[in-house]
Amino acid sequence: MTVQLLPLPAEHFDDWRASTKERLIRLRQDSGLLPGQDAVEDAERNFTELLPEGVDTRTSRILRIVDDEGQERGTVWFAFKDGRMFLIDAAFDEPMTDEQLDELWELVLGIAAEELVTQISARLFVQDAEARRFLDGHGFSTSSIQMLLQPIPDRDVSAVDVSPMTAERYPSFAAASEAGFASELAASGRLTPDEAAAESHRQFEHELPDGLDTPGQKLFTASVDGAEVGILWLAIRERDDHPHAFILDIEVAAGQRRRGYGRALMHAAEREARRSGADSIGLHVFGFNQGAVDLYEQLGYRRLAELLVLDV
Missing domain, CATH: 3.40.630.30 (Gcn5-related N-acetyltransferase (GNAT))
Structure with missing residues (x-):
């Protein structure tokens, strides 16, 4: 020794x-x-x-x-x-x-x-x-990756239209978003399913205590030719005393995938972040979602840190 x-x-x-x-x-x-x-x-x-x-x-x-x-x-x-x-x-x-x-x-x-x-x-x-x-x-696996895009490129090329989420749409979004995050937390290996459900609920309540009226939170539905194709949720925070956008949820609707809408939603996030005065965008992506990691890196996001987990 x-x-x-x-x-x-x-x-x-x-x-x-x-x-x-x-x-x-x-x-x-x-x-x-x-x-x-x-x-x-x-x-x-x-x-x-x-x-x-x-x-x-x-x-x-x-x-x-x-x-x-x-x-x-x-x-x-x-x-x-x-x-x-x-x-x-x-x-x-x-x-x-x-x-x-x-x-x-x-x-x-x-x-x-x-x-x-x-x-x-x-x-x-x-x-x-x-x-x-x-x-x-x-034997560690990558549970999640923290990524950053800075500066935000000026490429207003989104192929989807985004509009503020309505009060009628919010309840179904909230239920699906909370359940989806819990499922991904459990799949990442970080938490048990019960722990993941509790943590997802805690974070959702923390971020959106007043639902659509919560200050600093921007929720959108995305559409093409009047049909909804996805959702986008941005939190506007501060980073070194500058406005900073953080993507809390981005989802292409089932039945609308593999049509380029994921990339278009990311472009829409850039546009909405700039409109809010932000000069950077951050996000967490689960390590098992290699397709998303590849897309974000193609868009210019860089890795900052990784959370590794190992069951013993």
Whole structure:
């Protein structure tokens, strides 16, 4: 055994916190996931929510990576909840050998067994090559991908007409959207079907507490020659103090697929985002939906981070 995982001493916590916060901010900013002060606030939330009692927080483990010469080679930070183990950060002071990374992974699996964990997950930023080396080859699947289009191209070529969703159309949309998201969450491997249904309902209530009258939410139906072909749901948020559009739902109606309407709806999203003053569009796409991933990349969206999951 050439590496060990040892608990972080309490007297080292403040230094570790400062350096890890700087790293988390840099990962968010350099990936493009969160710019400027947004990255600072998000990193700070990690410490507030996951380490409320500092190094003594029972639902987190901060461990030093130590080699056989007693030299510290980095740290890993895990959080635990509901039988799941989350890799919050893996920081390597210098590249490790493949053998050392394999040994480190076996130690991680040992911790998962101790904690009776059934799933390990990790958010992997696009530029974090060493974390990718650490996780690659161990059977993780990509649950979801965060993507960004910035700037929004000026290509008003949508082949569909979009109009604000009516009060009459909203109830059937709401039921289908909530159920569809729950189904996809479960299919992504992140949650059980019951957990996915509860999470989908929670997010729907959070985003649309007042339905169509919720400020900052724009819901549309798309049509061609008067026939509905899909729906589009945009949230207008802020990103680095600039308006930012986020695609919460986009769906081509059954019976209207494979006619190019998916691409046309994405073009419509660009147009409506620009009309709202946004200069960027973000979205999450589930990893199993390779067709959607391919389309978004063809349209110029770039990957920022991936959520990986592994059942153990």
